[in-house]
Amino acid sequence: MAEDYGGPRREYFRLLMIELQEKMGIFQGRPGRLLFSYDQRALAQNKFYTAGKLVAWSIMHNGPGVQCLNPDLFLLMCGQKPEMTSFDLDIFQEEELKMKLENVVRCGTSEELEELKCTMGDWIADCGVPNIYTASVRDLPTIHRQIVTHYLYHRVASMVQQFIAGMNSCGQMWEIVAMNWREFLPLFTNATQKLSRNDIRNLFTISWSPQGSNHRTGGGDGLPVGVLADVHSRRRDGYFLRGVSGVCDRGRFYPPSWVPAEMPA
Structure with missing residues (x-):
């Protein structure tokens, strides 16, 4: 142990967490609100597993967490149900996806809903929401939340599970995180304020x-x-x-x- 009680070790893991975010190619989106990349090649190369193991090592050795995940994604990974009432669509990189989600948000009348079913019904159903064809206007907030959840979590579930497996390879670390998600929230997300x-x-x-x-x-x-x-x-x-x-x-x-x-x- 160094004379400053592990300072060089923590600095090493701090730099490692930055490299993990920027160079491994497993994340995408806005800095500080990152999502897992939908990347089959990275999945086949076990990059998500490696990343999970590195994060677990950092936490085990008193280093920082990754501090970059979208908070709603982290809650979903922990088995929680985020509200997502004021979800920022700009975290998604695909312009077409943002446009489609905005169309769902703007839909407010029965006529607009019928047009939405005709033009986007198949796409919404493919997102795991087959009840779009029988939905009413009051169901639209729930449908919007389900589509967002699909792109945040369900579409990249294989990547998420490989990351979790990497963490659990180190003493079942993710199980500890999931059971104590409030305490670990500042280690995985950037939802904090600077100290005054x-x-x-x-x-x-x-x-x-x-x-x-x-x-x-x-x-x-x-x-x-x-x-x-x-x-x-x-x-x-x-x-x-x-x-x-x-x-x-x-x-x-x-x-x-x-x-x-x-x-x-």
Whole structure:
């Protein structure tokens, strides 16, 4: 272990997660809201399996998660049911797909629905929604959500399952993630905000030394000098050091403290 309690190791995994997102060819879409690529060649080459295993290794060794998946996709992978009431269609790269989904959203009358059934009924049925032919206007929000879910998850289910298999090859890591999806959400998605000065201050409950004491001198309105000295000399426990290292690393999220440090690879 390095002198800074694993800093070089975390930096290695941080760079590895960036390479995984940008160079492996398994993701597509908007940065920070990525989807799995529908790529049969990558599937045959087990790239999704490899990516899942690398993510699991990073988490197991106190590195960052991939932090790039679309939040709705992550919830679907965990067996949850995202609302998707205000879904951003721009995450899809295919212009024709976005146009068709916009047509479903704009449909609001019985006449428009009948035209939709004539012009797009077969396509909607092929997305796993065969009830389009008997649907009413009030069914359209559900139909829209089902089509989006098809392109987010069901169409790439083989890729998703290979990624999950790669993670589970390391101590059933995905099973842990799925059971504790709220805690792992910041490790797989970019649905976080940058920490402000006040946010950082609120992370700590400060017990100030008496006014005029040597420990209080020079503390100002930041962290007490005595606390920083304790951190530097490593007199604080591991959980406190982990919290401080997370703040110093610009708020990057690392695995929950209860994730086992050692798992079979």
